[in-house]
Amino acid sequence: MVRSAVGLAEELRAGERTAVDVVRExxxxxxxxxxxxxxxxxxxxxxxxxxAERPDRRLRAGEGGVLEGVPxxxxxxxxxxxxxxxxxxxxxxxxxxxxxERDATAVARLxxxxxxxxxxxxxxxxxxxxxxxxxxxxPGRAPGGSSSGTAALVAAGAVPLGLGSDSGGSVxxxxxxxxxxxxxxxxxxxxxxxxxxxxxxLEDGRTVIGPIAGTVADLAATLEVIAGPDGMDGGTPPVPxxxxxxxxxxxxxxxTMAGAGGHEATxxxxxxxxxxxAAVAERPLPDVREEALELTRxxxxxxxxxxxxxxxxxxxxxxxxxxxxxxxxxxxxxxxPAAEEPPPWRESETDDYLWTLPWSLTGAPVVVVPxxxxxxxxxxxxxEEHVVLAAAAEIERAEAPG
Numbered sequence: 001m002v003r004s005a006v007g008l009a010e011e012l013r014a015g016e017r018t019a020v021d022v023v024r025e026x027x028x029x030x031x032x033x034x035x036x037x038x039x040x041x042x043x044x045x046x047x048x049x050x051x052a053e054r055p056d057r058r059l060r061a062g063e064g065g066v067l068e069g070v071p072x073x074x075x076x077x078x079x080x081x082x083x084x085x086x087x088x089x090x091x092x093x094x095x096x097x098x099x100x101e102r103d104a105t106a107v108a109r110l111x112x113x114x115x116x117x118x119x120x121x122x123x124x125x126x127x128x129x130x131x132x133x134x135x136x137x138x139p140g141r142a143p144g145g146s147s148s149g150t151a152a153l154v155a156a157g158a159v160p161l162g163l164g165s166d167s168g169g170s171v172x173x174x175x176x177x178x179x180x181x182x183x184x185x186x187x188x189x190x191x192x193x194x195x196x197x198x199x200x201x202l203e204d205g206r207t208v209i210g211p212i213a214g215t216v217a218d219l220a221a222t223l224e225v226i227a228g229p230d231g232m233d234g235g236t237p238p239v240p241x242x243x244x245x246x247x248x249x250x251x252x253x254x255x256t257m258a259g260a261g262g263h264e265a266t267x268x269x270x271x272x273x274x275x276x277x278a279a280v281a282e283r284p285l286p287d288v289r290e291e292a293l294e295l296t297r298x299x300x301x302x303x304x305x306x307x308x309x310x311x312x313x314x315x316x317x318x319x320x321x322x323x324x325x326x327x328x329x330x331x332x333x334x335x336x337p338a339a340e341e342p343p344p345w346r347e348s349e350t351d352d353y354l355w356t357l358p359w360s361l362t363g364a365p366v367v368v369v370p371x372x373x374x375x376x377x378x379x380x381x382x383x384e385e386h387v388v389l390a391a392a393a394e395i396e397r398a399e400a401p402g
Contacts, residue, residue, distance in 0.1 A: 005070045005160040005218040009114070012059060012069040019059070019069030023052035023116050026071035026159055030119045033156040038133040039149030041076040042084045042120040051116045058114065066221055068114025073121045073162040075150050076130070078209060079104040079194040080117050087196045088122070088129040089146060095196075096129070104194020105233070106163060106209045106226040113225045121149030121162060125347050135342060137179050144174035144339070145348040150212045151178040160214050161222060165195060167207040168296060169339075169356030173348060175212050175368040176338035176375035181392070182212045183219040186382045187363030190226050191233035201235020205317075206299075206360040216369060216393040220244050223385060239383050247390035250277025254391075255331035258287040263337040265374035270335050272371075272398040273391060285327050285334065288320075292358040293350070295320060317361060324362045325381075333391045334379040338368045367392035371399055 027045050034040030055069035079100035087094035122130035124145045135143040136156040143152050147164025151174030164171045166184045175182025190209045199207050211222040229236045254273050260266045274280050298313045337355050359366050365385040367378045369392040380388035
């Protein structure tokens with residue numbers, strides 16, 4: 001496996017390696033992983049190697065960002081200037097031949113922090129243009145969608161970090177099934193500028209851009225880089241990020257949700273937080289999965305609804321969000337399953353997202369972290385990524401070998 005993004009950046013700053021060598025090795029690993037597991041939409045070795053010279057110049061000058069020289073991949077729904085970004089998925093080839101002139105804001109910020117794009121990752125397990133993506137943990141199992149290629153390339157050790165997007169679980173499900181960490185930021189935390197197909201806060205109240213990585217620390221470092229208004233996305237308010245390192249796990253209030261009781265990983269994660277000093281609520285929150293699914297299906301079908309029916313969808317959505325904010329007011333984090341176990345290879349189905357859909361509707365921040373051979377979601381209150389990252393890091397520490 002590749003070292004963490006943060007650890008790799010530290011090695012580069014210490015002069016133990018060069019960005020040119022790191023990027024060259026990453027390109028080779030991406031090609032190997034693509035041949036074995038799929039998940040690769042495009043590689044441009046010449047472009048990436050030329051880009052790798054820039055971090056080396058900065059590092060030699062004693063400069064450099066937090067991710068200087070770190071190789072990353074970007075989902076084929078997020079613009080990278082000059083690269084083929086088609087938006088291909090499901091039954092559509094997207095826009096073949098499309099090469100955007102500008103980076104998406106999140107990509108531009110990653111590159112400004114020193115990261116080097118080494119591949120565009122494909123979307124969905126069975127892409128009509130880029131083929132199939134397997135699960136590196138078990139190629140016969142599903143990788144989860146839609147940020148399938150991003151999760152698979154991180155899980156295969158090709159890169160330590162990748163960008164994906166999540167509307168109902170599209171970062172969280174692949175991260176969980178591929179055995180890596182993933183972050184769905186608060187809705188509005190990261191600008192959607194440069195997401196393709198285009199989406200915005202008034203038209204789409206669920207989609208976010210977020211990282212998939214090998215460690216929770218990498219998620220936190222990436223969020224710090226990509227978060228904040230860009231003057232283009234009107235749905236990104238100037239809410240400051242707080243420091244996960246300042247969060248004390250002792251004293252955190254932890255709850256779970258009805259229906260999670262039979263999931264060993266959830267019980268294990270809750271026990272870890274309790275042993276670290278967190279207070280665990282006696283009663284779980286009501287199980288809202290079916291309600292969230294019904295509301296989401298109405299939202300998906302909104303183009304065919306009447307004006308009155310669309311008003312009702314928004315009203316019910318707003319009521320659901322208010323109820324969930326009230327229900328979680330006495331908990332700092334909610335620990336629940338990320339998904340059922342990955343099935344034999346197939347495309348993701350609606351029921352695969354039952355554990356993830358509620359938090360897309362509320363806009364809450366969620367970290368997926370491996371636990372006990374499976375994965376859990378750590379859900380927080382909106383704008384409190386620092387709390388969920390701190391709790392997830394505690395779970396990750398407890399799961400570390402040795």
